[in-house]
Amino acid sequence: MIRPDISAKMSVQSLKSSKLRSALTSLGIIIGIAAVVITFSFGASYNSYFETQVVGMGNNFIVIIATKENVFRNSHLQIIESTPGISGVSPALTVNGELEFMGKTKSVQINGVSSEMMEVANLEMLEGKFIADSDKYSAVLSKQVARDNMKTEIKPRNFVNLIIPDESDSGRKKSYRFKVKGIQGLEEEGIVVGHNMNTVYVPIDVLRELSGNESFNMFFAMADSQDEISNVSKEVEKRLGRSIGIPERDLEKNITSFNIINQADVMSIVSSLSSVLQTFLVGLGSISLLVGSVGIMNIMLVTVTERTSEIGLMKAIGYTKSDILFIFLTESAILSVSGGIVGTIIGLIFAYFGMTLIGMGLNITLFTVSIGIIVSFLIGIIAGVYPAYRAAQMDPVVSLRKE
Amino acid sequence: MGYSDKDIEEGELPFTVSDQSDILDIVSLLINGLQLIVIAVGAISLVVGSIGIMNIMLVTVTERTKEIGTLKALGFTQNNILYLFLTESVFISLIGGIIGVMVGILMAYSATSYMNIDISIPFYAVVGGFVISVLIGIISGSYPAKRAAEMDPVEALRRE
Secondary structure, eight states, rough: OOOOOHHEEEEEEEHHTHHHHHHHHHHHHHHHHHHHHHHHHHHHHHHHEEEEETTTTSSSSSEEEEEESBBOOOOHHHHHHTTEEEEEEEEEEEEEEEEEETTTTEEEEEEEEOOTHHHHTOOOOOEEOOOTTTTTTTEEEEHHHHHHHSSOOOOTTTTTEEEEEEGTTTTEEEEEEEEEEEEEEOOOOOOOTTTOOOOOEEEEHHHHHHHTSSSSSSSEEEETTTTTTHHHEEEEEHHHHHHTTHHHHHTTTTOOSSSEEHHHHHHHHHHHHHHHHHHHHHHHHHHHHHHHHHHHHOOOOOHHHHHHHHHHHHHHHOOHHHHHHHHHHHHHHHHHHHHHHHHHHHHHHHHHHHHHHHHOOOOOHHHHHHHHHHHHHHHHHHHHHHHHHHHOOOHHHHHHHOO | OOOHHHHHTOOOOOOOOOOOHHHHHHHHHHHHHHHHHHHHHHHHHHHHHHHHHHHHHHHHHTTTTHHHHHHHHHTTOHHHHHHHHHHHHHHHHHHHHHHHHHHHHHHHHHHHHTTOOOOOHHHHHHHHHHHHHHHHHHHHHHHHHHHTTTTHHHHHHOEE
């Protein structure tokens, strides 16, 4: 068996003898590997970006939404609170109302919540504080309500009028004066979960009284840990179902009067979507890799034909078939791997600039870096096998006779 | 409600109006964006393919050095030789283009019928495939053909 270093030296000599041809051949692999690295790191960064977005949506939240009216009462709140694994829960009642400030009115969604809502839904405060359980006519406004579309920005300690329809009085709209306690939102909003809705938070008991609505239409609950979230959410569903009188058989068929969504579900939907996108992009990128490997095979066939008499000579002085196979495989692998290394570097540079342009962080893993080099090595071997085999099978007498 | 047109322009309204054409606009914007990315990524493999053509044309020119010398000695002009090699490279590329368009349509057909979408093959995509393959043949063949055309016949004939 020929020594690998000698074989490598011979390959480099051969590649150097036609520099332009070698450069163009590896350029094909460079572009292909760069395309794969770019699409791959784009997908990976995209994936982790959306995952942080979903994590930012709340602390292991479980949302229970009533799909019919008058489903949830105080007793259900206690059931959820007493379910093992639940560390906090806020009931919620949502009413569509209006907000009036300095003579301007806009439609808002008024959410009656308890103080625990802030932790469960991971709400960030821009100014002021979130409502406490002892508060009465206090309101927390979302950034959108406070800052956009209004002539003057609403500040904490301002007074606003909330117009709330009263259901116990056949839906007649009545206006109440609330003191703004805080502004909720982030300076920079995300794509998936922009809290950019026209939301106003008020204490739940006040809203129940004013709107004449005795029930809740949502619960925001929080599980102790991320691993338990699915189990806890199932347990809550079972207990609520039992209390409302829905048999387990119907729960499985989703014939219920409530829906339950948890963070783990949302996470898995988001990540499966982005992994489909990633696979698609990488698949497209790898077509150019395929084209590049056809180029390597083509040029290796030319090389073998050109060096027919050299191969004949080598065989005549005692090189075995496997020696010759090895020499040509080495040449093709060197060609491809050098393209792979350059391609990975170029791809990472491009991915870095692209990501900075879009404003997502680049997520370079060891996997991204190593995959380009491993794949290019494999391509070198696969594309080189047939030409190398052809060289190894040559009849020394015939090849020496050829001019 | 007594809002002035100026307020409407500035979006200072207690309501927003979104109709179906807005939604269609957004959808077609998204699809156009996706189509652009897909075409760009697909075009990369065309670049790689054209590098391959250029490479093999360079090899062909080198291999046929002696033949080029003979042609020149027989009175072929530089233009004749340029034309000869350009034709060869366009020919390779166009054959690739024709097969590529057929394979592409076949694949698109099976993919769309698998996903139960009606296939829509725009005419310009087919013609574009041919035109692009001819252009690629010319572009990647021009440097090798120029090299062949500018060979010194004496040098070329002397080479073994």
